[in-house]
Amino acid sequence: xxxxxxxxxxxxxxxxxxxxxxxxxxxxxxxxxxxxxxxxxxxxxxxxxxxxxxxxxxxxxxxxxxxxxxxxxxxxxxxxxxxxxxxxxxxxxxxxxxxxxxxxxxxxxxxxxxxxxxxxxxxxxxxxxxxxxxxxxxxxxxxxxxxxxxxxxxxxxxxxxxxxxxxxxxxxxxxxxxxxxxxxxxxxxxxxxxxxxxxxxxxxxxxxxxxxxxxxxxxxxxxxxxxxxxxxxxxxxxxxxxxxxxxxxxxxxxxxxxxxxxxxxxxxxxxxxxxxxxxxxxxxxxxxxxxxxxxxxxxxxxxxxxxxxxxxxxxxxxxxxxxxxxxxxxxxxxxxxxxxxxxxxxxxxxxxxxxxxxxxxxxxxxxxxxxxxxxxxxxxxxxxxxxxxxxxxxxxxxxxxxxxxxxxxxxxxxxxxxxxxxxxxxxxxxxxxxxxxxxxxxxxxxxxxxxxxxxxxxxxxxxxxxxxxxxxxxxxxxxxxxxxxxxxxxxxxxxxxxxxxxxxxxxxxxxxxxxxxxxxxxxxxxxxxxxxxxxxxxxxxxxxxx
Numbered sequence: 001x002x003x004x005x006x007x008x009x010x011x012x013x014x015x016x017x018x019x020x021x022x023x024x025x026x027x028x029x030x031x032x033x034x035x036x037x038x039x040x041x042x043x044x045x046x047x048x049x050x051x052x053x054x055x056x057x058x059x060x061x062x063x064x065x066x067x068x069x070x071x072x073x074x075x076x077x078x079x080x081x082x083x084x085x086x087x088x089x090x091x092x093x094x095x096x097x098x099x100x101x102x103x104x105x106x107x108x109x110x111x112x113x114x115x116x117x118x119x120x121x122x123x124x125x126x127x128x129x130x131x132x133x134x135x136x137x138x139x140x141x142x143x144x145x146x147x148x149x150x151x152x153x154x155x156x157x158x159x160x161x162x163x164x165x166x167x168x169x170x171x172x173x174x175x176x177x178x179x180x181x182x183x184x185x186x187x188x189x190x191x192x193x194x195x196x197x198x199x200x201x202x203x204x205x206x207x208x209x210x211x212x213x214x215x216x217x218x219x220x221x222x223x224x225x226x227x228x229x230x231x232x233x234x235x236x237x238x239x240x241x242x243x244x245x246x247x248x249x250x251x252x253x254x255x256x257x258x259x260x261x262x263x264x265x266x267x268x269x270x271x272x273x274x275x276x277x278x279x280x281x282x283x284x285x286x287x288x289x290x291x292x293x294x295x296x297x298x299x300x301x302x303x304x305x306x307x308x309x310x311x312x313x314x315x316x317x318x319x320x321x322x323x324x325x326x327x328x329x330x331x332x333x334x335x336x337x338x339x340x341x342x343x344x345x346x347x348x349x350x351x352x353x354x355x356x357x358x359x360x361x362x363x364x365x366x367x368x369x370x371x372x373x374x375x376x377x378x379x380x381x382x383x384x385x386x387x388x389x390x391x392x393x394x395x396x397x398x399x400x401x402x403x404x405x406x407x408x409x410x411x412x413x414x415x416x417x418x419x420x421x422x423x424x425x426x427x428x429x430x431x432x433x434x435x436x437x438x439x440x441x442x443x444x445x446x447x448x449x450x451x452x453x454x455x456x457x458x459x460x461x462x463x464x465x466x467x468x469x470x471x472x473x474x475x476x477x478x479x480x481x482x483x484x485x486x487x488x489x490x491x492x493x494x495x496x497x498x499x500x501x502x503x504x505x506x507x508x509x510x511x512x513x514x515x516x517x518x519x520x521x522x523x524x525x526x527x528x529x530x531x532x533x534x535x536x537x538x539x540x541x542x543x544x545x546x
Contacts (some may be wrong), residue, residue: 001033002034008041009059015184016058018065018101025058034390042089044179047171053146053155053502059407063098063146063154066107066184071156072106073144073187074178078170079139081177085114087139089162092120092129094145094296095231095257096154099123102144105189112188115139118195123231123257124202125297126157127396129275131205132197134163140410148228148268148294149503151261163393165367168481171490181198202235208391209239212399213406213473214332219244221408222287225401226251226278228267229258230295232397239398245405249285251278261295268294269301269315269383279313289408289418292445293397300397302404304418316418319345319434319511321404322379323425325387325416328407329377330355336376339369342473342480342487343496343509344381347425347432354428364498366395381434381509430513431522437508437537439546447499450544454486454497459543463535465490473498491530495540506546510536 003464009029014398017021028036040059045067047053052071054063079087079535089110093103100123107117118136121128125141133141141159149155157172158166159369166174181187213219224241225248233255254277260268264274269292278290281302290303290313302321306314316324326338326348337358340348352359357376362368369378370386370393378386384395387403411417428433441447458470473485485498493512500507512532514525 005034005037005041006032009037012041012059012066015367016064016066017069017184019518021058021064021066024543028058037356044255047158047166047175051155051166052156053149053153055152056154063156065098065101068102068105068144068156069109069184069187069189070178070181072109073113073181073515074174075090075142075158076110077177077180079115080113082086084139084161086116088116088118088136090118090129090132090136090138090141091501092126092132092141092143092145093123094143095123095259096144096295097151097259097508098154099144100156102156103142106142106144107194108189108191109187111193112190116194118197120149120201121197121199125231125235125398126291127298127392127398128202128205128235130163130392130394130396130399131208132201133159133161135204136376137199138156145296146412147296147298147502148266150266151259159394162326164370165365165394167371189380193262199435203513205391206235206238206242207400208388210243211391212388212403213243217406218409218414221289221404221405222249222285223248224278224282224285224287224290225249226254226275226281226290226292227297228264228274228292228295229254229256229261230267230293230297231257232293232295232297235297236291236293236398236401240405243402245402245409248291250288251281253277256498267326269299275301275303275315278542279311279346281523282313283311288412289404291401291404293401294383295396298395300385300400300404301383302418317434318379318383319347319383319432320422322381322385323347323351323405323432323546324407324421325379325385325400326351327421327425328375328403328410329387330357334376337372337374339372339375339378341365341380343483343498344379345432345434345511346494346513347429348379351425361479363480365501370394381436404440423519426516426522426525430515431525432511432513433526433533434509434511435533435537436510437540439506441504441506444504446546447504450506450546451484451486451497451499453545454543457543458486459488459539462488462490462493462495462539462543463532465493465532465536493536495536497540497544506544508537508540508544510540512536514536
């Protein structure tokens with residue numbers, strides 16, 4: 001066993017084109033570190049919710065140039081098998097470690113395989129890549145990014161020519177093509193021959209961002225912005241300037257790209273402490289709202305002044321922003337379908353129904369949401385919003401920020417705030433309170449064990465609310481393809497449990513709906529909602545053994 005492992009590692013080492021990972025793997029072989037080698041050679045990275053994603057390092061279970069070259073070769077083979085030989089593949093990348101190397105390798109492989117490749121001019125937000133695919137008539141796109149993952153990670157997100165991320169069966173067919181790639185020496189990788197795009201592709205994207213705003217709408221909201229050490233600052237500030245909003249006050253410590261993410265443990269606005277510098281900046285600048293992007297700027301977080309919490313600022317939940325944007329679009333008289341994933345708040349469906357608009361639920365991820373027929377607006381509770389599906393068929397933290405700023409400006413002119421509009425929605429549809437029980441693990445068997453336990457012994461009640469139905473989503477439903485998840489309906493509540501597709505986490509999505517008779521009843525309804533969510537969290541954790 002140990003001999004086989006060392007032999008496997010030596011074979012990989014002989015092919016590795018990267019001096020850095022060669023040195024790393026050579027040292028592990030030299031030291032005879034079989035436990036570390038076993039972890040790196042336990043299989044291969046698989047396509048998840050967003051393509052490949054994993055920790056940087058040597059070996060097939062890590063993100064490295066060898067893995068990327070194989071992924072690119074498999075994608076190229078798939079595209080050619082689909083009759084798209086000679087087609088254009090657009091490649092984008094963020095500012096993480098190795099992102100530019102992985103983008104260059106991808107362009108080289110595509111060129112060597114007889115496809116045309118075009119690389120974005122510099123590290124840019126993921127939505128710019130998603131836009132560029134359709135704008136340039138590409139047959140596919142690749143974005144090298146790990147979004148909001150820790151600094152040690154990177155990823156490889158694949159889109160097809162419709163501008164949406166891959167879904168079955170394409171993901172399985174691409175994975176099979178990757179597995180069929182032979183020795184790396186046989187993968188043709190010329191030194192040049194691809195195009196590096198100019199700034200005009202970004203200019204076209206920015207020109208498109210104006211389309212999300214109503215003509216002549218107020219543009220007075222003042223913002224603080226953090227890019228979370230990612231690539232969003234220059235694009236967001238340019239979009240705000242074009243639209244005529246006041247220039248955002250930047251969180252200086254986090255405005256420039258830095259792959260080390262020095263001021264945050266996890267560069268995700270949802271993580272504890274990630275917004276502390278933004279709050280501190282806002283206390284000095286006194287804006288109307290804070291807007292935060294994750295490092296590849298496809299997500300948008302919003303915080304608002306609120307006297308209740310210590311520090312005077314409150315992060316809105318993704319479900320709250322999702323409902324606010326929906327209400328704003330309804331007020332503007334849009335038509336089309338509103339869509340969200342099953343883990344997001346049911347409030348969107350109620351807003352759509354009252355407005356006479358279509359409504360669809362999908363599996364988790366914008367690869368599903370973006371494919372809804374007639375989509376006008378889609379969102380997911382994890383801070384993702386698609387507000388211009390004709391331009392970007394994915395979540396887009398730049399255009400979402402513009403739409404939030406427009407809504408805040410409209411309300412400001414009325415002497416009202418985003419919190420006032422949330423109160424209106426609670427009175428119209430009931431108070432929809434959501435929360436998440438999220439458990440990060442080192443050992444993935446913890447997640448598998450928790451799912452197995454819940455399948456074998458599903459809870460009959462949570463927080464005193466009877467479970468009225470328990471669905472195993474791995475069987476699929478009338479409207480949804482199979483996925484590894486569980487859904488419980490309770491009296492006035494809903495729970496969904498699923499393993500994350502992008503991180504080593506078990507995620508449990510909780511929602512309770514509390515009726516509200518009038519404005520005076522809002523505080524009591526909020527207290528009841530918080531009490532129920534806490535109880536569901538406690539009882540679900542016990543039932544799952546986590």
